[in-house]
Amino acid sequence: MSTPNASSVAPPEGGRRGLFRRRPAVGTPAAAARDRRRSKQRRRLANVAGLMAALVLTGVGYSALAPGASAADDPTGNPSNAVEAGRELYTRSCITCHGSNLEGIPGRGPSLIGVGEAAVYFQVHTGRMPLVRQEAQAPERPPIFSEEEIDQLMAYIQENGGGPTLPSGDLRAGDLAEGGELFRLNCAQCHNFAGEGGALSSGKRAPSLREASDMVIYSAMLSGPENMPVFGDNQLSPDEKRSIINYVQTLKAQADPGGAGIGRVGPVAEGLVIWVVGIGALLFGIFWMGTKA
Amino acid sequence: MATNTVPGPRVGQPTSLAGKAAFEVDDRLIVAGPVRRTLNKVFPDHWSFLLGEIALYSFIVLLLSGTWLTFFYDASMKEVIYDGTYAPLRGIEMSAAYESTLNISFDVRGGLLIRQMHHWAALLFVASIVVHLLRIFFTGAFRRPRETNWFIGVTLLVLAMLEGFAGYTLPDDLLSGGGLRIFSAVFLSIPVIGTWVYFTVFGGDFPGEVIIGRLYILHVLIIPAILLGLIALHLLILVKQKHTQFPGAGRTEHNVVGNRLFPTFAAKATGLLFIVVGLCAALGGLVQINPIWLLGPYNPAQVTAGSQPDWYIGFVDGGARIFPPWEIVLWGYHIPPVFWGALGLPGLMFGALALYPVLERVLTKDTASHHLLQRPRDVPVRTSLGAMAVTAYVVLWISGGNDLIADKFDLSLNAMIWFGRIGFLTLPPIAYWATYRICIGLERHDREVLEHGIETGVIRRLPSGEFIEVHQPLGPVDEHGHGQLAYGGASVPKKMNQVGGARRAIRGFFKPIEEPAEVQRQAEIEARGLESEQASRRELTGSGRPSEGGRPSEGGRPQDPRD
Numbered sequence: 001m002s003t004p005n006a007s008s009v010a011p012p013e014g015g016r017r018g019l020f021r022r023r024p025a026v027g028t029p030a031a032a033a034r035d036r037r038r039s040k041q042r043r044r045l046a047n048v049a050g051l052m053a054a055l056v057l058t059g060v061g062y063s064a065l066a067p068g069a070s071a072a073d074d075p076t077g078n079p080s081n082a083v084e085a086g087r088e089l090y091t092r093s094c095i096t097c098h099g100s101n102l103e104g105i106p107g108r109g110p111s112l113i114g115v116g117e118a119a120v121y122f123q124v125h126t127g128r129m130p131l132v133r134q135e136a137q138a139p140e141r142p143p144i145f146s147e148e149e150i151d152q153l154m155a156y157i158q159e160n161g162g163g164p165t166l167p168s169g170d171l172r173a174g175d176l177a178e179g180g181e182l183f184r185l186n187c188a189q190c191h192n193f194a195g196e197g198g199a200l201s202s203g204k205r206a207p208s209l210r211e212a213s214d215m216v217i218y219s220a221m222l223s224g225p226e227n228m229p230v231f232g233d234n235q236l237s238p239d240e241k242r243s244i245i246n247y248v249q250t251l252k253a254q255a256d257p258g259g260a261g262i263g264r265v266g267p268v269a270e271g272l273v274i275w276v277v278g279i280g281a282l283l284f285g286i287f288w289m290g291t292k293a
Numbered sequence: 294m295a296t297n298t299v300p301g302p303r304v305g306q307p308t309s310l311a312g313k314a315a316f317e318v319d320d321r322l323i324v325a326g327p328v329r330r331t332l333n334k335v336f337p338d339h340w341s342f343l344l345g346e347i348a349l350y351s352f353i354v355l356l357l358s359g360t361w362l363t364f365f366y367d368a369s370m371k372e373v374i375y376d377g378t379y380a381p382l383r384g385i386e387m388s389a390a391y392e393s394t395l396n397i398s399f400d401v402r403g404g405l406l407i408r409q410m411h412h413w414a415a416l417l418f419v420a421s422i423v424v425h426l427l428r429i430f431f432t433g434a435f436r437r438p439r440e441t442n443w444f445i446g447v448t449l450l451v452l453a454m455l456e457g458f459a460g461y462t463l464p465d466d467l468l469s470g471g472g473l474r475i476f477s478a479v480f481l482s483i484p485v486i487g488t489w490v491y492f493t494v495f496g497g498d499f500p501g502e503v504i505i506g507r508l509y510i511l512h513v514l515i516i517p518a519i520l521l522g523l524i525a526l527h528l529l530i531l532v533k534q535k536h537t538q539f540p541g542a543g544r545t546e547h548n549v550v551g552n553r554l555f556p557t558f559a560a561k562a563t564g565l566l567f568i569v570v571g572l573c574a575a576l577g578g579l580v581q582i583n584p585i586w587l588l589g590p591y592n593p594a595q596v597t598a599g600s601q602p603d604w605y606i607g608f609v610d611g612g613a614r615i616f617p618p619w620e621i622v623l624w625g626y627h628i629p630p631v632f633w634g635a636l637g638l639p640g641l642m643f644g645a646l647a648l649y650p651v652l653e654r655v656l657t658k659d660t661a662s663h664h665l666l667q668r669p670r671d672v673p674v675r676t677s678l679g680a681m682a683v684t685a686y687v688v689l690w691i692s693g694g695n696d697l698i699a700d701k702f703d704l705s706l707n708a709m710i711w712f713g714r715i716g717f718l719t720l721p722p723i724a725y726w727a728t729y730r731i732c733i734g735l736e737r738h739d740r741e742v743l744e745h746g747i748e749t750g751v752i753r754r755l756p757s758g759e760f761i762e763v764h765q766p767l768g769p770v771d772e773h774g775h776g777q778l779a780y781g782g783a784s785v786p787k788k789m790n791q792v793g794g795a796r797r798a799i800r801g802f803f804k805p806i807e808e809p810a811e812v813q814r815q816a817e818i819e820a821r822g823l824e825s826e827q828a829s830r831r832e833l834t835g836s837g838r839p840s841e842g843g844r845p846s847e848g849g850r851p852q853d854p855r856d
Contacts, residue, residue: 136705176380176381176383177380177381177382177383177384177385178384180381180382180385180589181385181589184467184589184592184595184597185592185594185595188467188589188595188596188597188598189595189596189597189598190598191598192597192598192599193467193468193587193588193589193597193598194584194587196599197598197700198598198599198696198697198700199598199695199696199697199699199700199706200706201705201706201707202705202706202707203699203704203705203706203707203708205699205700206598247381250381251381251587254381256581256584257398257399257405257581258398258405258409258580258581258582258584259409259578259579259580259581260579260580260581261581261584262580262581264584264587265599265697266468266597266599266600266601267468267583267601267602267603267604267607268599268601268604268607268693268694268697270412270416270582270583270603270604271416271603271604271607271694273576273580274413274416274417274420274576274604275420275604277576277580278413278416278417278420278572278576279417279420279421279424281572282347282417282421282568282569282572283424285565285568285572286340286341286343286344286347286565287340288802289340289343289561289564289565290338290339290340290343291340291802
């Protein structure tokens with residue numbers, strides 16, 4: 001389903017990731033900061049061909065070049081520009097499965113009418129889209145598109161399909177304990193009590209929330225990707241969503257007071273520890289005592 | 294005793310303070326005889342005989358830590374609002390049981406450590422019982438006259454599992470409640486009486502208000518009391534019947550070769566007690582177990598992904614997971630699939646386990662008393678049956694955690710279920726066949742070594758051009774070079790080093806505790822002594838070592854392997 005253009009994006013992507021790995025991480029390790037840093041490099045080394053083609057096709061003169069490049073930082077700066085660039089990206093990488101009018105293609109991809117920019121943010125930002133191949137569930141990967149390109153895609157989908165938009169403000173501005181209660185009620189049955197994820201049927205899975213940023217969690221609740229139900233604002237109010245995010249991120253940052261967390265997945269890991277470490281150590285111990293005859 | 298009441302020193306009277314005290318005690322209680330007999334009791338020495346002791350010592354850890362926990366635990370399902378140290382739960386409605394467990398974890402000094410030690414010790418208790426049981430099974434230690442103790446042991450295992458399940462439920466967290474819900478469904482699945490059993494146990498609709506209190510009394514009083522009584526009985530019978538031993542030099546059906554209880558065995562046992570307590574403490578302090586604060590209080594509307602029981606109930610869960618969704622109707626009564634997986638299968642398993650000694654006695658018609666153990670290879674059928682049962686258990690066990698395995702290893706959960714179903718039916722027979730062949734192979738090799746000697750690895754070319762391997766016989770040989778030793782059920786040396794082919798190994802488990810030079814000097818002295826004293830006799834060591842160019846011995850004459 002990848003067009004030649006999209007595949008031409010991939011090789012430099014790998015190279016950039018290698019470069020990124022060699023550089024020691026500085027500053028906060030938070031996911032948001034990492035995303036920002038990654039996207040900055042991506043912007044620096046962006047797919048020049050793609051950007052140039054977009055610019056030429058939109059017919060914007062050289063005078064518009066500077067504002068166009070900063071459109072990512074301020075998506076409202078030149079909306080029609082971004083929409084046009086988004087259309088170009090869509091035509092290049094998404095149209096095969098989602099159709100020329102966002103209507104979706106049976107057996108390939110769902111309609112994007114009404115999913116809104118929240119869905120685009122989640123799917124493209126976590127690298128789930130564009131899809132490499134059809135399988136049980138799109139796996140999480142490093143994103144293919146730059147922040148700027150994602151913004152353009154979001155603008156295009158929002159303009160033509162409509163749907164939920166991304167929130168603004170502090171996404172953790174909610175009550176911690178209430179968030180916990182809502183998390184256990186709505187999320188834990190698939191994502192596990194500590195957000196470590198779990199298996200669903202036929203190779204599908206509820207992913208771990210360990211790497212998820214605030215906005216990724218929020219947009220997932222808004223758009224209900226893959227097998228996840230949509231938690232619209234009529235089901236979980238924006239405040240409740242923020243409470244849940246607050247709880248999830250607090251849990252993730254929280255140390256394990258009891259020692260090694262062993263994955264926070266419950267008794268299976270504990271059983272493994274008692275048999276491998278506990279019984280293992282004791283067998284060694286009694287074998288040692290046996291040689292002292 | 295009246296004659297002893299006369300004060301004053303007499304011949305044979307103790308003079309030290311301790312001696313006098315002991316004398317006075319014995320004067321009143323008359324315990325010297327029994328104590329002497331007990332202290333002089335001989336226990337055979339083998340590392341695998343310590344497995345049951347691990348279970349005993351983890352039970353001691355459980356009793357001590359559990360008693361401490363009762364000081365702070367509140368077995369009540371009364372609804373309270375949490376206002377404690379753990380911020381993410383503040384203001385949440387929960388049961389008093391859960392709140393008190395949170396307080397033990399966060400507000401009681403040392404509470405979390407003791408709670409975690411208790412839980413790890415519980416996992417260790419059941420695990421060591423299982424390992425002990427496997428040792429008993431595979432060495433035939435359950436045979437007459439020890440069937441009673443085997444039966445008590447199986448009862449102890451079942452009780453330990455029930456005890457563990459009750460303890461798992463007490464914190465009343467999300468995982469406990471999930472387990473309780475499954476337990477209630479298992480009750481309901483019992484044909485005919487299920488509903489009544491359920492209401493008797495829960496006293497009303499799920500979860501009701503009494504179940505935690507009832508499980509608490511079961512957990513801290515009834516089951517521990519029975520466990521304690523049965524463990525005492527288990528040990529008394531063991532002492533009365535004497536411990537089994539592996540066959541070997543000087544060991545017969547009528548003696549016990551080993552160390553006296555005091556001081557050697559007592560020292561070892563105390564050391565092992567410290568190792569077990571230390572391990573529980575280390576795990577309790579270093580590895581988090583059952584983080585109830587992450588799980589949250591139980592609410593029947595909530596459940597978490599990866600809800601699992603502790604490992605020892607895992608196979609029951611696995612059985613329930615892989616049993617096909619067949620709604621079977623028998624005599625007009627509907628029997629749900631969970632009944633077969635969660636009650637039928639374990640019932641069958643433990644029934645077969647408990648009755649195995651009787652079954653084997655009837656099928657083999659071996660009704661003699663046995664005090665010598667068997668090597669697993671010498672009883673291929675039993676060993677293979679055991680391997681088959683263990684394989685089936687492991688498949689069920691894996692199936693109990695199949696969702697986590699599917700998630701962590703990127704597999705399909707459905708594929709894991711089908712692996713469980715197909716594996717449960719096909720892998721045990723394969724395990725039986727493979728184990729049987731391995732046993733037969735090992736037995737044949739033992740016989741081969743006894744007949745032809747140890748393979749030295751030295752290849753010799755005969756004048757005719759034929760290559761043969763030089764064998765070192767273990768005993769006298771006949772005119773064909775065949776050994777005449779009978780197999781005694783003990784380990785047969787398979788390498789030259791085991792019969793002194795190499796210099797004696799330097800002693801020391803972690804690091805050498807001997808000087809190599811000193812050992813070598815002693816070995817040389819010994820070798821010289823042997824040469825002078827036993828020059829005419831057959832020898833396994835010294836000049837006969839093929840590595841030194843000598844011939845193994847007269848018996849080790851190059852032989853035709855086709856003989």
